[in-house]
Amino acid sequence: MTSPLIQLVDVKKSFGAHQVLTGVNLSIHKGEILAVIGKSGTGKSVLLKHIIGLIHQDSGEILIQGKPLHKMSEKKSFLFREELSYMFQENALFDSMNVFENIGLPLAERSQYTKFIIEEKVKTRMEQLGLGPIGEKFPAQLSGGMRKRVALARALVTDPKVVLFDEPTTGLDPVRKKKVHSMIEEYQKQFGFTAVIVSHDIPEIFDVAQHIAMLDEGKIIFEGSKDDILDAHNDTVNAFIRGDEIGNSSYTDKYQPEDKYE
Amino acid sequence: MLDNLILGNLCFTDKSYIKRLMGTKYIEKIGGSTLSATESIGRIVLFFISGVVSIFVRPFQFDKVLDHTWFIGAKSLFVIVLTGLFTGMVLGLQGYYTLVTFGSEAALGSAVSLTIIRELGPVLCAIMITARAGSAMAAEIGVMRISEQIDALKTMQIDPIRFLFSPRIVAALISFPLLTAIFDVVGIFGGYLTGSLMMGINKSVYMDKVISSVQTVDIAGGFFKSFVFAIVVTTICCYRGYYTHLTTEKGYGAKGVSMATTNSVVQSCIFILIVDYIITYFLV
Amino acid sequence: MNRKKLELYVGLFVIVGLISMGYLVISIGEISFFPKNRYSVYGYFSSVSGLKDGARVEVAGVEIGNVSKISIDKKRLVAKAVFSINNDMKLSEDSIASVKTSGIIGQKYIEISPGGSDTMLTNGDEITNTESSLDIESLVRKFIFNSNKS
Numbered sequence: 001m002t003s004p005l006i007q008l009v010d011v012k013k014s015f016g017a018h019q020v021l022t023g024v025n026l027s028i029h030k031g032e033i034l035a036v037i038g039k040s041g042t043g044k045s046v047l048l049k050h051i052i053g054l055i056h057q058d059s060g061e062i063l064i065q066g067k068p069l070h071k072m073s074e075k076k077s078f079l080f081r082e083e084l085s086y087m088f089q090e091n092a093l094f095d096s097m098n099v100f101e102n103i104g105l106p107l108a109e110r111s112q113y114t115k116f117i118i119e120e121k122v123k124t125r126m127e128q129l130g131l132g133p134i135g136e137k138f139p140a141q142l143s144g145g146m147r148k149r150v151a152l153a154r155a156l157v158t159d160p161k162v163v164l165f166d167e168p169t170t171g172l173d174p175v176r177k178k179k180v181h182s183m184i185e186e187y188q189k190q191f192g193f194t195a196v197i198v199s200h201d202i203p204e205i206f207d208v209a210q211h212i213a214m215l216d217e218g219k220i221i222f223e224g225s226k227d228d229i230l231d232a233h234n235d236t237v238n239a240f241i242r243g244d245e246i247g248n249s250s251y252t253d254k255y256q257p258e259d260k261y262e
Numbered sequence: 263m264l265d266n267l268i269l270g271n272l273c274f275t276d277k278s279y280i281k282r283l284m285g286t287k288y289i290e291k292i293g294g295s296t297l298s299a300t301e302s303i304g305r306i307v308l309f310f311i312s313g314v315v316s317i318f319v320r321p322f323q324f325d326k327v328l329d330h331t332w333f334i335g336a337k338s339l340f341v342i343v344l345t346g347l348f349t350g351m352v353l354g355l356q357g358y359y360t361l362v363t364f365g366s367e368a369a370l371g372s373a374v375s376l377t378i379i380r381e382l383g384p385v386l387c388a389i390m391i392t393a394r395a396g397s398a399m400a401a402e403i404g405v406m407r408i409s410e411q412i413d414a415l416k417t418m419q420i421d422p423i424r425f426l427f428s429p430r431i432v433a434a435l436i437s438f439p440l441l442t443a444i445f446d447v448v449g450i451f452g453g454y455l456t457g458s459l460m461m462g463i464n465k466s467v468y469m470d471k472v473i474s475s476v477q478t479v480d481i482a483g484g485f486f487k488s489f490v491f492a493i494v495v496t497t498i499c500c501y502r503g504y505y506t507h508l509t510t511e512k513g514y515g516a517k518g519v520s521m522a523t524t525n526s527v528v529q530s531c532i533f534i535l536i537v538d539y540i541i542t543y544f545l546v
Numbered sequence: 547m548n549r550k551k552l553e554l555y556v557g558l559f560v561i562v563g564l565i566s567m568g569y570l571v572i573s574i575g576e577i578s579f580f581p582k583n584r585y586s587v588y589g590y591f592s593s594v595s596g597l598k599d600g601a602r603v604e605v606a607g608v609e610i611g612n613v614s615k616i617s618i619d620k621k622r623l624v625a626k627a628v629f630s631i632n633n634d635m636k637l638s639e640d641s642i643a644s645v646k647t648s649g650i651i652g653q654k655y656i657e658i659s660p661g662g663s664d665t666m667l668t669n670g671d672e673i674t675n676t677e678s679s680l681d682i683e684s685l686v687r688k689f690i691f692n693s694n695k696s
Contacts, residue, residue, distance in 0.1 A: 049413075052416075052417050053416070054413050054416055054417065078419065081417075081419055082419050084417070085417070086414070086417035088410050088413070088414060090409060090410055092409060092410040092411050092413065092414035093411070093414075094406070094411055094414075095405075095409070095411075096402065105418065105420075106418040106420075109418065109419075109420045109425075110419075158418075328552065328553065328556055329552070331556050331559070331560075332552050332555060332556045332559075335556070335559050335560075335563075336555045336556050336558070336559035339559055339562070372653075375574070379570070379574075436560070437559075439563075439567070440559070440560060440562075440563025440564065440566070440567065441563065443563055443564075443566035443567035443570055444562060444563055444566045446566065446570055447566040447569055447570060450574075472574060473573070473574055474602065474653070475653070476574050476575060477575070477599075477600055478571075478575045480575075481570055481571055481574070481575040485567075
């Protein structure tokens with residue numbers, strides 16, 4: 001087996017007194033879709049933000065093709081991050097820009113593209129995602145589902161090699177949900193990017209992802225394929241998939257935004 | 263055994279009680295706030311430096327500078343003209359009533375023009391722009407922070423400080439002196455309106471006094487002030503918005519933004535007045 | 547907002563601002579970008595109290611130059627004022643330079659009363675006849691003192 005594209009080794013992170021990640025080990029292989037499931041507030045988003053570099057780990061390593069990220073030269077890590085794309089849970093669209101500018105922004109800020117190429121690329125993406133003539137509209141004028149798709153278009157417009165989705169389907173109806181899933185699957189096949197999806201859509205996500213990891217209490221407690229997880233002999237995993245509450249682990253949010261960044 | 267009992271009774275075996283008794287809590291508080299103050303001074307200086315350095319990173323953001331010049335400058339024009347006119351007019355009236363008791367109402371031109379060019383022009387202009395554009399800057403950037411738009415910029419490898427702060431500081435450096443110049447001219451005209459047209463000071467005496475009393479140093483000093491105010495106001499307002507999530511004492515989200523906006527306006531105004539005093543002290 | 551419109555408004559704003567700035571600097575601040583041809587003469591005064599750099603120098607009420615520098619002569623302990631006078635204005639060497647006040651509490655300026663000599667002052671010459679500022683306070687004191695005595 002080739003060395004994984006991205007590997008997290010014993011990553012720990014705490015916000016104040018709360019330890020959110022207590023030693024995460026996770027491998028992301030090239031060209032696969034990895035789904036991260038787990039209870040709300042167990043640090044799935046925090047995990048994704050470590051990979052994109054919005055949050056830095058307290059200890060542990062993030063390896064990119066075997067090399068630790070923080071030891072990379074600035075240029076190399078920049079090049080790596082340029083191939084990354086992140087889709088936020090709350091979309092994080094720029095509300096002072098219209099849809100067209102929103103999708104085109106990642107391209108416009110990379111000076112190698114001309115205005116014409118940007119326009120073409122944005123138009124193609126919008127067509128592919130079924131976004132009609134809404135280029136002139138502002139995010140606030142769109143429905144939730146539309147916004148989600150605009151965010152998706154923005155994440156995919158740079159032809160990224162790795163896309164990190166933070167709950168791409170929350171707030172969508174089952175039809176759209178299915179569509180987003182099939183879209184991710186389809187594009188993944190078409191462009192061959194690597195995807196990490198944080199999702200609560202169980203069991204639909206199992207059909208999309210080739211690999212599933214479950215995060216609980218700041219640790220990866222399960223890693224395997226769809227069949228593996230359905231036959232898993234881990235009580236926590238089984239209970240979670242069934243939707244039962246086990247033990248006395250609370251659902252309170254451990255996420256403390258006040259210490260988010262240094 | 264007995265000792266324990268007595269001690270226990272006296273102190274309720276409560277460590278925090280001992281602490282409070284000895285006043286360490288207050289010392290801790292002083293230490294804590296000193297640390298956080300130092301930290302935020304460091305942060306604002308770094309924020310300012312990286313913003314200014316990013317101005318010169320290619321490609322230059324002409325479009326954004328234009329946008330913000332429109333917002334900070336062109337849109338403030340009406341407010342500035344209005345405040346300038348009325349400031350000049352009231353100075354004309356007040357100056358006239360004061361000077362007439364000494365029989366030297368001819369000096370009204372000097373009084374109005376020097377007050378406006380040296381002090382009121384730059385200061386009132388900066389305060390009006392803070393109220394109009396500075397608050398909007400803080401609110402806009404604050405909302406971008408809490409809705410993760412700033413994080414989104416980072417994930418796109420866009421430097422948020424360069425993207426948000428640098429064009430605003432350039433636009434402010436363009437707009438503040440121009441608005442101050444307009445304010446000065448309109449203000450002097452306002453003084454002419456009340457002093458000359460209403461109170462009957464000879465028109466050419468008024469203008470002659472204006473021209474003869476205003477020195478190049480006064481005008482240069484006024485513009486120097488407006489440049490400094492541009493930097494002070496944009497830095498404070500953008501900084502407050504940018505670090506909305508760090509300065510929330512009473513709440514996150516909408517409340518945090520509202521606090522960032524209020525703080526930015528209040529602090530900008532205070533710093534305008536303090537900096538104005540310092541500059542005047544060294545200029546004169 | 548239309549891009550073209552926005553550019554137009556910003557352009558208008560900048561033009562209006564620059565015109566105001568130009569008016570302030572050139573017309574009110576009296577900066578001349580073409581330095582006028584001037585020559586300088588100086589004079590010693592026992593007091594130039596209230597006189598400022600840039601104050602007017604007049605002959606018969608007409609401005610002919612400015613005070614360019616005020617300093618103190620450390621040996622004689624008198625004030626030295628340097629005037630820069632327009633080149634086309636010739637002053638005879640026995641002209642009298644006096645510090646005057648416009649109005650009772652107005653600004654100080656220099657009034658030069660022309661003399662009758664044929665020798666004209668050139669660049670760097672001294673005006674030997676000077677009159678210092680009129681001290682209202684001492685005048686008043688003198689007046690009161692005199693009236694008491696009589």
